[in-house]
Amino acid sequence: MSARLQMLVPVAAYLALSFAVAVWAANRERTGKGARGVLEEYFIGGRSLGGFVLAMTIIASYTSASSFVGGPGVAYQLGLSWVLLAMIQVPTTFLTLGVLGKRFAIVARRTGAVTITDYLRARYKSDAVVILCSAALLIFFMAAMLAQFIGGARLFQAVTGYPYIVGLGLFGVTVVLYTSLGGFRAVAFTDAVQGVVMLVAAVLVLLAVMEKGGGMESCIAALERIDPGLITPSGPDGAVPRPFILSFWILVGLGVLGLPQTTQRCMAYRDSRSMHQAMLMGTLIIGFMILCAHLAGALGRAVFPDLPAGDLAMPTLIVELLPPFWAGVFIAGPLAAIMSTVDSMLLLASAAIIKDLYIHYRLGGDASRMRPASLKRAGFLVTAAVGALVFVSALEPPDLLVWINLFAFGGLEAVFLWPVVLGLYWKRANAAGAVAAIMTGLGVFFLLSVLRVPLGGVHPIVPTLLASGVAFVFGVRCGAAPDREIMDVFGG
Helix, strand or coil, X not given: CCHXXXXXXXXXXXXXXXXXXXXXXXXXXXXXXXXXXXHHHHHHXXXXXXXXXXXXXXXXXXXXXXXXXXXXXXXXXXXXHHHHHHHHHCCHHHHHHHXXXXXXXXXXXXXXXXXXXXXXXXXXXXXXXXXHXXXXXXXXXXXXXXXXXXXXXXXXXXXXXXXXXXXXXXXXXXXXXXXXXXXXXXXXXXXXXXXXXXXXXXXXXXXXXXXXXXXXXXXXXXXXXXXXXXXXXXXXXXXXCHHHHXXXXXXXXXXXXXXXXXHHHHHCECCHHHHHHHHHHHHHHHHHHHHHHHHHHHXXXXXXXXXXXXXXXXXXHHHHHCCHHHHHHHHHHHHHXXXXXHHXXXXXXXXXXXXXXXXXXXXXXCHHHCCHHHHHHHHHHHHHHHHHXXXXXXXXXXXXXXXXXXXXXXXXXXXXXXXXXXXXHCCCCCHHHHHHHHHHHHHXXXXXXXXXXXXXXXXXXXXXXXXXXXXXXXXXHHCCCCCHHHHHHHHC
């Protein structure tokens, strides 16, 4: 068996396993409560996730190919400073469930919310908020999914030598099919499998790097010889300044509360015990996984010190240090990260079209006007159509993927953060404040990103969230107070 074929075997086996898990999960659907039951089952798994699956699906939906390729590539260039910076992502699960978890789940159950937009509609009673958020979600998710598809296919091509279209077809078709077929339950259970694969892959490549480099001490000594800045908290020539470190806390700390693909999970857990288990397990697992992947990138500089670009670090480490079969196992890691991010976005994009737009505006919000079988079929068809559109767009990949991805995630945080969080914790929050925050956040983020305004090392998301937060408060002061019914539901 050739080396290329040996690489392909574990990748194909992993994709087949993901599809099998999705079919199994779909067969475990618990419906029987009419149209509402179908919607809850397809989009949030019937609110039945246990602790481990909840933890893994939050981790998997948050991480992406950048966690295995882009981030370790930067660590290769900047050394241990970037490893330290990347560890800021450790509290992601704890923060999401700790800030939003219990309160968000209670409110979602009170209002019957199935999507993040359902929650916003119930909270603000505003068509403007719903339409703006749905449109932003669709646009930014399509951009992010495109970047994920292309990045994964290019990595597959670089490592295995197979054509770009082969990698795109393998995982693109798989993720679209299992998401369309099984809905949220399939996504959650495949995310659990994907999380385990990502963890194994990260540990595997780190061990290979340390073995090749002669152990941790030898690798650190080699880094110091190359550039003493590689083992300092600020990086070579102060490449990681303190303002950027502080703003990174905002970007991947506070900002994660504004990502619909993670906040959606707060509606889906079974009970408080499951939530607490997920907080603990998720924090430990994501911390270990991020540490292993980024440390492998940083220490890889000691083994291969002269690579022309950081993005080549992980593909080079995989090809040069791992046997073909185990190289294929590692390739499954980034593919898992991509698939777990894309499936969450696909499902939310489908929900925005079916639940937030069609049912509400075409059927007057009455899902019972559609038969359960028709709803299920609509979920399948819309999810498949969105996935197919992204897949076709990826056949002719554009440039500047990194910026597309960053812009997409920054845009989501700019739109959703304050309306979601302040809607939960501020009784006086109203539609005027939400609309002002959304429009200001989008405008400021777009201008700062396009014009590349120098901010002294501060990430554009920091002034964006500050401006949108001020706009929210100003809008609340100028707008009408929410009615008593809303205050009773969301304030209790």
